[in-house]
Amino acid sequence: SQQGEEDPQALSIQEGENATMNCSYKTSINNLQWYRQNSGRGLVHLILIRSNEREKHSGRLRVTLDTSKKSSSLLITASRAADTASYFCATDDRRNNDMRFGAGTRLTVKP
Amino acid sequence: GAGVSQSPSNKVTEKGKDVELRCDPISGHTALYWYRQSLGQGLEFLIYFQGNSAPDKSGLPSDRFSAERTGGSVSTLTIQRTQQEDSAVYLCASSLGQPGRETQYFGPGTRLLVL
Numbered sequence: 001s002q003q004g005e006e007d008p009q010a011l012s013i014q015e016g017e018n019a020t021m022n023c024s025y026k027t028s029i030n031n032l033q034w035y036r037q038n039s040g041r042g043l044v045h046l047i048l049i050r051s052n053e054r055e056k057h058s059g060r061l062r063v064t065l066d067t068s069k070k071s072s073s074l075l076i077t078a079s080r081a082a083d084t085a086s087y088f089c090a091t092d093d094r095r096n097n098d099m100r101f102g103a104g105t106r107l108t109v110k111p
Numbered sequence: 112g113a114g115v116s117q118s119p120s121n122k123v124t125e126k127g128k129d130v131e132l133r134c135d136p137i138s139g140h141t142a143l144y145w146y147r148q149s150l151g152q153g154l155e156f157l158i159y160f161q162g163n164s165a166p167d168k169s170g171l172p173s174d175r176f177s178a179e180r181t182g183g184s185v186s187t188l189t190i191q192r193t194q195q196e197d198s199a200v201y202l203c204a205s206s207l208g209q210p211g212r213e214t215q216y217f218g219p220g221t222r223l224l225v226l
Contacts, residue, residue: 035154043146043156043215090154 006089012108019076021105023089024069032065034074035088037104043088046074081111113137115218117203123224124193132188132221136205143186144215145178146202154202160186193225 006023013019023032031050035043049056049065049072056063062075076083086104116135124130136143145157156170160180171177175193180186190197200222204215 033154043144043154045154 006087006105008105010106010108012110013079015079015081015109015111017079017109019079019083019107019109021074021087021107023072023074025072025089025091026070027091029067029091031091032063032072033090034061034063034072035090036085037088038085046087076107079107079109081109083107084109115203115205115216117201117218117221119221120219121222121224123226125226126195127192129189129191130193130223132190132201132203132223134186134188134203134205134218136184136186136203137216138184140205140207140216141183142206142208142215143180144204144206145186145188146204147172147199148202148220149199157188157201190223193223195225198223198225 005025006021008021011019011021025032029051031048033048034046036046037043047056047058047061047063049063051065051067054065060077062077063072065072072089074087074089084107086106088104115137118133122130122132134143134145141162143160146154147157148154157176158165158171158178159167162183163180165178165180175191176188178186178188186203188201200220202217202220204217206215
């Protein structure tokens, strides 16, 4: 079953705007990861944040993790049309090390 | 209903041997993906099938890796002349249709250890 739940399910913004996507999960985790999937392609790993980290940056990406609220957010700054894709969070369940993906947020960036 | 299944669940092999990993997707799912996850790393995309064809093989790390899918269902990932760096968990996923628009359902993975 899927554990991470992303919201919103779909997000449409103009190029140059920031996009924020959220992920909630239920169990204790070792780490949380964000992935991107362009239409017709496989998943691409974006960033991994460990349970003892609160924030991580990679280029235009900023990820936060709040283990007390069991939630994470992915911020894409200065969005581009090429950022149009589905974004998934995945949690590494501490109990059994299974990786569970959410259904994803479909981001559309209009030029 | 049954989810994605993979076999074997664990495989230990000697360097230089060939291995074959199998994936049975959810019935009716046309898209099938192979990923690799090394210890402590994120998923690494290997190859994606839509039906029997593989429009995206960009992730295969070397020509020792190949995959096929017959009848639009079962897929096998073959690694020839295995190396120690091939040790990882190999995950298969399937989805109903267009990648990026459908949830991917993952199998339990095959843990490969190359000695």
